[in-house]
Amino acid sequence: MKLKTLLMATAAAGVLASPAFAEGDMSLAEAPCENCADELTVVSWGGAYQTSQIKAYSEPYAEATGVTFVWDESSAEAVAKLRAMSEAGNVTWDVVDVVASDAIRLCDEGLAIEIDGATELAPAPDGTSADDDFGVLRVNECFVPQIVYSTTFGYRTDVAEWNGAVPDDICDIFDLEAFPGKRSLQRRPIDNMEWATYCNGTPKDEIYDVLSTDEGIAAALAKLDTIKDEVVWWTAGAETPQLLADGEVVMGSTFNGRLFSAIAEQDQPIAMMWDMQSFDLDGWIIPEGLDEARLNRAKHFLKFATDTQRLADQAKYISYGPARASSAPLVGTHAELGIDMAPHMPTDPANASNVHNYDYTWWADNRDDIDAKFQAWLVQ
Amino acid sequence: MSSATDTPSDAIAGDGIVRAADGTPLKRSLARALRREKLRSFLLIAPLLAFVVISFLLPIADMLFRSVENNIVQDTIPETVQTLASWDADSGELPDERVFAALYQDLQIAVEKRIHTRLGSRLNYEKSGMSGLFRKTGRDVRRTEAVAPYKEWFIAIDEDWGDIEVWAVIKRYSPPYTPGYFLNAVDAELTAEGAAMKPENERIYLTLFWRTLVMSLMITLSCLLLGYPIGYLLSHLPARSANLLMILVLLPFWTSLLVRTSAWKVLLQQQGVINDFLVWINLIDDAGRLVMINNQTGTIIAMTHILLPFMILPLYSVMQTISPSYVRAAKSLGASDWTAFWRVYFPQTVPGIGAGAILVFILAIGYYITPELVGGTSGIFISNRIAFHISTSLNWGLAAALGTILLLLVLALFYVYDRIVGIDNVKLG
Numbered sequence: 001m002k003l004k005t006l007l008m009a010t011a012a013a014g015v016l017a018s019p020a021f022a023e024g025d026m027s028l029a030e031a032p033c034e035n036c037a038d039e040l041t042v043v044s045w046g047g048a049y050q051t052s053q054i055k056a057y058s059e060p061y062a063e064a065t066g067v068t069f070v071w072d073e074s075s076a077e078a079v080a081k082l083r084a085m086s087e088a089g090n091v092t093w094d095v096v097d098v099v100a101s102d103a104i105r106l107c108d109e110g111l112a113i114e115i116d117g118a119t120e121l122a123p124a125p126d127g128t129s130a131d132d133d134f135g136v137l138r139v140n141e142c143f144v145p146q147i148v149y150s151t152t153f154g155y156r157t158d159v160a161e162w163n164g165a166v167p168d169d170i171c172d173i174f175d176l177e178a179f180p181g182k183r184s185l186q187r188r189p190i191d192n193m194e195w196a197t198y199c200n201g202t203p204k205d206e207i208y209d210v211l212s213t214d215e216g217i218a219a220a221l222a223k224l225d226t227i228k229d230e231v232v233w234w235t236a237g238a239e240t241p242q243l244l245a246d247g248e249v250v251m252g253s254t255f256n257g258r259l260f261s262a263i264a265e266q267d268q269p270i271a272m273m274w275d276m277q278s279f280d281l282d283g284w285i286i287p288e289g290l291d292e293a294r295l296n297r298a299k300h301f302l303k304f305a306t307d308t309q310r311l312a313d314q315a316k317y318i319s320y321g322p323a324r325a326s327s328a329p330l331v332g333t334h335a336e337l338g339i340d341m342a343p344h345m346p347t348d349p350a351n352a353s354n355v356h357n358y359d360y361t362w363w364a365d366n367r368d369d370i371d372a373k374f375q376a377w378l379v380q
Numbered sequence: 381m382s383s384a385t386d387t388p389s390d391a392i393a394g395d396g397i398v399r400a401a402d403g404t405p406l407k408r409s410l411a412r413a414l415r416r417e418k419l420r421s422f423l424l425i426a427p428l429l430a431f432v433v434i435s436f437l438l439p440i441a442d443m444l445f446r447s448v449e450n451n452i453v454q455d456t457i458p459e460t461v462q463t464l465a466s467w468d469a470d471s472g473e474l475p476d477e478r479v480f481a482a483l484y485q486d487l488q489i490a491v492e493k494r495i496h497t498r499l500g501s502r503l504n505y506e507k508s509g510m511s512g513l514f515r516k517t518g519r520d521v522r523r524t525e526a527v528a529p530y531k532e533w534f535i536a537i538d539e540d541w542g543d544i545e546v547w548a549v550i551k552r553y554s555p556p557y558t559p560g561y562f563l564n565a566v567d568a569e570l571t572a573e574g575a576a577m578k579p580e581n582e583r584i585y586l587t588l589f590w591r592t593l594v595m596s597l598m599i600t601l602s603c604l605l606l607g608y609p610i611g612y613l614l615s616h617l618p619a620r621s622a623n624l625l626m627i628l629v630l631l632p633f634w635t636s637l638l639v640r641t642s643a644w645k646v647l648l649q650q651q652g653v654i655n656d657f658l659v660w661i662n663l664i665d666d667a668g669r670l671v672m673i674n675n676q677t678g679t680i681i682a683m684t685h686i687l688l689p690f691m692i693l694p695l696y697s698v699m700q701t702i703s704p705s706y707v708r709a710a711k712s713l714g715a716s717d718w719t720a721f722w723r724v725y726f727p728q729t730v731p732g733i734g735a736g737a738i739l740v741f742i743l744a745i746g747y748y749i750t751p752e753l754v755g756g757t758s759g760i761f762i763s764n765r766i767a768f769h770i771s772t773s774l775n776w777g778l779a780a781a782l783g784t785i786l787l788l789l790v791l792a793l794f795y796v797y798d799r800i801v802g803i804d805n806v807k808l809g
Contacts, residue, residue, distance in 0.1 A: 077771045079771070079774060080770055080772075083774065108498065108500065108501055108515060109497065109498050109774075110493075218581075248650055364512065365511055365512035368773060371773065375584050378757040379588065379760075
């Protein structure tokens with residue numbers, strides 16, 4: 001509940017407030033960096049997302065400092081690779097972009113260092129400390145959040161069999177009578193189990209209590225069973241937009257930024273369904289085991305790249321909401337299309353009237369068990 | 381020529397020992413030369429040998445070891461493990477105060493080193509909630525000073541410490557080696573009563589092993605059926621057209637795997653090229669479009685296409701060496717076309733079939749990218765689960781156990797093949 005209230009408040013502020021202070025405050029990048037390496041290896045996801053980071057973070061930083069950036073598109077396997085690097089005693093990455101659940105794993109495994117919000121991160125322009133500015137989004141001491149994204153649904157706007165009706169409720173996913181056709185869902189239990197439990201009639205704040213019982217898991221799988229024959233399971237975020245565009249599926253879940261590009265940039269006959277969108281976070285960690293010069297450089301960069309202005313800048317290139325409360329008022333228009341980005345943010349009040357907050361710690365405890373059951377169910 | 385037959389008498393000294401030109405006994409000098417030659421040839425293959433040992437044998441040994449290794453419990457909470465040894469899990473009572481005191485002592489050190497959460501994730505593979513329990517307890521150990529009695533202190537932090545099953549799991553997984561990963565890999569688990577099968581709704585690996593084997597065999601068979609005529613054609617066409625055909629065979633071989641897999645998606649999907657064509661020629665109606673992807677059919681079609689060159693090439697190189705005069709001779713002796721082929725030509729191609737089939741089968745059994753992309757839920761392989769445990773769940777012990785079983789399966793099949801066909805009856809050209 002807390003997360004949602006905070007996000008709503010920041011997004012509301014984004015609509016009401018006007019840009020508060022000047023762009024291009026580069027003092028953090030220009031701040032002296034003693035005993036710092038000249039090269040920085042940054043790991044991210046590739047694609048449009050990495051481009052938005054290059055534009056908003058690394059290009060201005062490189063210009064101010066002369067540091068050379070090496071980008072590695074390995075975020076999807078970051079946890080496994082970092083563990084292997086740490087076992088081999090040779091960590092080659094300096095700053096790594098991961099989702100919040102991976103950050104929890106890395107912190108648990110002792111593979112990421114703790115970052116002090118008071119001294120190693122920039123305060124908001126009005127003096128609010130970084131930890132307060134990030135609020136609950138800073139899920140642990142190792143993780144510096146960057147963006148809020150959501151896993152949500154897109155549907156085709158030209159399905160004749162629906163007779164003009166459009167899905168606007170998450171439970172329409174399970175309604176094959178009113179909304180016949182194939183759906184695409186992510187091949188993992190996270191989110192799907194929660195949506196199924198919710199559509200079984202469980203109130204939102206009891207979902208995880210129900211899923212903590214064997215009966216709850218069985219009931220969620222039984223709900224998913226009702227549409228199993230009509231589901232195409234995806235593993236890569238690009239699959240749902242492709243399946244929707246080709247007409248292979250009539251509705252499907254994916255990351256909201258992917259749907260944004262299919263709708264706004266590629267003009268596909270697709271629309272968003274934001275009900276019960278599942279908020280998730282993406283952010284930075286610094287690996288354990290860097291030598292001093294590299295560590296200093298990584299921290300120096302991170303302080304700059306996660307300040308209020310930089311987080312707001314990123315939203316010009318991709319429709320993900322900045323993780324700082326103080327960045328929301330600064331979100332402007334798309335850098336190329338010129339459209340106002342705020343209505344495309346998952347955190348926009350109109351989109352966030354009913355959201356699902358994915359519980360990282362609950363999943364950290366229960367994922368092994370539920371995943372075994374989910375996969376066994378899939379294979380049957 | 382003549383001097384060679386004359387000289388021996390000169391080389392034999394008074395003691396009757398044959399000597400080389402420098403006076404050393406010929407036997408020793410020969411042995412030395414032989415040794416030097418052996419050393420030289422060894423040095424020549426040494427880089428390859430070192431490469432094979434370092435990049436192949438050692439990783440395999442490491443993987444085999446990981447599937448049973450379980451030092452983490454003993455290394456993280458040594459005192460607890462020791463005091464827990466005298467506790468009987470079946471007694472129905474919690475361990476006594478000594479164990480809780482030892483746990484507190486161990487955790488203080490572990491929290492300092494930030495390794496307690498690692499133990500938590502390890503034990504979480506066996507029981508849900510362990511990782512949270514250790515994370516939470518670690519936080520309290522760091523922040524607050526514990527007061528005796530420790531048992532009450534721990535249970536106040538999290539009531540799970542009062543759960544006998546939690547302690548039973550710690551005790552069960554405290555030895556440095558465990559069969560737990562292997563049991564998990566065959567859908568069993570370690571319980572208080574020893575090994576037992578998992579509940580029905582969690583069994584998955586045996587099904588996947590079986591499916592991987594059956595589907596790999598089907599892929600091998602379809603590669604053979606499609607590849608044999610092409611190999612035959614290649615070896616019987618005049619050189620110019622054969623070369624053109626060869627390029628057509630190799631072209632997909634040089635194309636990126638992902639591109640080929642995505643191309644199959646475009647072709648096979650319900651709104652795809654093949655279905656559109658079938659609808660257009662009115663063979664099927666719009667509602668009855670065929671489902672050819674995201675299932676076993678998709679995996680078999682895409683993988684057959686990807687692995688086909690590995691079947692064609694050995695077949696071709698073997699067929700090329702078969703002289704056409706054998707078949708001609710058979711026919712001139714009155715054999716029908718079929719008899720000449722089946723009794724004379726086909727047996728000579730068996731080494732090529734063997735080589736191609738083994739190559740394709742072994743490649744197929746370890747494939748995971750293509751099944752992941754086109755396999756849906758019914759077309760995925762055991763290797764997809766191995767990849768999942770390596771990169772997502774980080775359960776490397778289980779991944780190693782699954783990998784080991786897969787390796788043993790392949791070796792067993794190899795042995796069977798050797799007994800039936802004979803391994804020396806395999807030719808790559």
